[in-house]
Amino acid sequence: MSMPFYVSPEQLMKDRADYARKGIARGRSVVVLAYADGIAFATENPSRALHKISEIYDRIAFAAVGKYNEFENLRVAGVRYADLRGYSYDRSDVNARGLANAYAQTLGTVFTTESKPLEVELVVAEVGATPEADQIYRLSYDGSVADERDHVVMGGQAEVLADRLSAGWQPGLDLAGVVRLAVDVLGTQAEGDPRPLDPGQLEVAVLDRHRPRRAFRRLGAPALAELLEGSPPDERV
Amino acid sequence: MRPDHGRLPETFTTPGTSSFLDFLARHDPSLLPPGRPLPAGEVPASPSATTIVALAFDGGVVLAGDRRATAGSMIASRHIEKVFPADEYSAVGIAGTAGLALELVRLFQLELEHYEKIEGSLLSLDGKANRLATMIRGSLGLAMQGLAVVPLFGGYDLSREVGRIFSYDVTGGRYEETDFHAVGSGAVFARGSLKKLWWAGMAEHDAVRTAVHALVDAADDDSATGGPDSTRRIWPVVATVTARGYHRVEDAALAAAHAEVEGVRRATEAGGGETR
Numbered sequence: 001m002s003m004p005f006y007v008s009p010e011q012l013m014k015d016r017a018d019y020a021r022k023g024i025a026r027g028r029s030v031v032v033l034a035y036a037d038g039i040a041f042a043t044e045n046p047s048r049a050l051h052k053i054s055e056i057y058d059r060i061a062f063a064a065v066g067k068y069n070e071f072e073n074l075r076v077a078g079v080r081y082a083d084l085r086g087y088s089y090d091r092s093d094v095n096a097r098g099l100a101n102a103y104a105q106t107l108g109t110v111f112t113t114e115s116k117p118l119e120v121e122l123v124v125a126e127v128g129a130t131p132e133a134d135q136i137y138r139l140s141y142d143g144s145v146a147d148e149r150d151h152v153v154m155g156g157q158a159e160v161l162a163d164r165l166s167a168g169w170q171p172g173l174d175l176a177g178v179v180r181l182a183v184d185v186l187g188t189q190a191e192g193d194p195r196p197l198d199p200g201q202l203e204v205a206v207l208d209r210h211r212p213r214r215a216f217r218r219l220g221a222p223a224l225a226e227l228l229e230g231s232p233p234d235e236r237v
Numbered sequence: 238m239r240p241d242h243g244r245l246p247e248t249f250t251t252p253g254t255s256s257f258l259d260f261l262a263r264h265d266p267s268l269l270p271p272g273r274p275l276p277a278g279e280v281p282a283s284p285s286a287t288t289i290v291a292l293a294f295d296g297g298v299v300l301a302g303d304r305r306a307t308a309g310s311m312i313a314s315r316h317i318e319k320v321f322p323a324d325e326y327s328a329v330g331i332a333g334t335a336g337l338a339l340e341l342v343r344l345f346q347l348e349l350e351h352y353e354k355i356e357g358s359l360l361s362l363d364g365k366a367n368r369l370a371t372m373i374r375g376s377l378g379l380a381m382q383g384l385a386v387v388p389l390f391g392g393y394d395l396s397r398e399v400g401r402i403f404s405y406d407v408t409g410g411r412y413e414e415t416d417f418h419a420v421g422s423g424a425v426f427a428r429g430s431l432k433k434l435w436w437a438g439m440a441e442h443d444a445v446r447t448a449v450h451a452l453v454d455a456a457d458d459d460s461a462t463g464g465p466d467s468t469r470r471i472w473p474v475v476a477t478v479t480a481r482g483y484h485r486v487e488d489a490a491l492a493a494a495h496a497e498v499e500g501v502r503r504a505t506e507a508g509g510g511e512t513r
């Protein structure tokens with residue numbers, strides 16, 4: 001058997017991170033935004049069945065970018081984690097922080113011990129009784145967790161979109177306002193005019209704090225078209 | 238076994254099943270109600286839930302349950318609830334050992350919601366009914382020790398656009414009922430009552446009144462079934478399931494239905510128990 005080449009730990013981690021980052025940047029972005037009545041999620045996704053945004057529990061939702069099979073596996077694990085916890089204790093004892101920690105440990109372990117890191121980036125969000133109680137956690141491929149406020153962009157050209165998003169976001173937006181902002185941001189391109197996006201190409205869902213028990217609700221193309229049309233063009237952000 | 242390093246255990250990330258029960262059986266079978274072996278011997282008297290009635294009407298089903306639980310000859314509870322939403326388009330009522338039955342309902346509700354979240358679509362009504370049959374069959378061992386749970390399941394079939402009723406036996410047998418059914422200790426009396434009061438194509442409010450009437454009749458002859466209590470204002474739990482989903486009938490409507498039933502009974506009964 002030949003001796004393997006020596007690779008420094010720094011180089012090893014850097015190679016893995018570069019690999020994961022490249023995979024994540026290939027897909028379309030997901031934006032997550034807080035608004036007056038809850039938290040909105042939006043992405044460009046022509047598929048009606050393969051979701052990037054899903055319900056995890058009563059007040060908790062999940063959004064992901066990257067490799068579908070990898071984040072789908074994590075999503076199912078999250079639903080199992082939440083349902084088992086709610087069954088063993090009580091529904092009110094399931095929270096986003098616990099789930100974010102479990103995901104972080106999983107992503108971190110895979111990143112350091114397995115030959116290939118997971119090419120995913122996740123958001124776990126929980127809607128509270130008031131906007132101040134909302135929680136948004138962003139998880140990276142290496143297991144790092146960030147406690148985000150107000151809004152998050154991940155995947156695709158995240159940096160370009162993030163500038164646009166922070167310029168347009170303000171506290172207390174209503175649902176129509178936040179959906180319009182999300183669509184504008186998703187259509188932003190590094191160069192040239194923004195692309196117009198058809199409601200049929202979008203996957204949009206909200207965690208609505210005023211809904212009883214299960215707060216998660218998907219907005220279909222007709223509902224989206226109504227929200228997007230309801231505004232005069234000069235009010236667009 | 239590989240060390241976990243605090244990551245989600247392997248059972249969580251194993252693809253394949255959309256069932257919470259199957260997941261639980263693989264992850265930690267001791268959490269399943271039938272997973273706990275019972276020691277030999279008599280089980281001490283424990284609260285038992287009694288009468289549930291279900292009937293079909295034009296556009297849906299009604300499920301209703303009285304509010305009494307008994308332990309032997311004692312009334313264990315006056316306000317126990319035995320009819321629950323299983324999910325948005327179905328309801329389940331339970332008779333039998335109360336503690337196990339409530340646990341079964343909790344697990345059944347979770348099973349349906351878990352499937353819906355993982356698959357992104359609702360189970361068919363037949364699928365839900367079969368799932369419940371499997372769960373009942375799983376607790377046959379408990380039933381043999383006298384801890385039987387017998388549910389009554391009703392729901393709105395979104396593909397056929399009708400309300401349907403399913404009854405069960407302790408062995409997990411699943412039987413579809415076309416018109417009406419009742420389970421529990423007062424079932425015989427409730428069924429006799431429904432036989433005379435039910436008609437095909439009845440309207441929703443007629444169905445609610447008929448369900449209350451059947452429970453009143455069951456309570457009249459069965460000591461383990463509690464009738465509506467107008468003094469304490471404890472009314473049966475009556476739920477309708479239609480194309481609009483699960484709806485629990487409000488107390489005011491039940492009080493009115495009960496008053497109507499009482500009116501009918503008063504008109505036909507001689508007072509004072511006099512011999513005619």
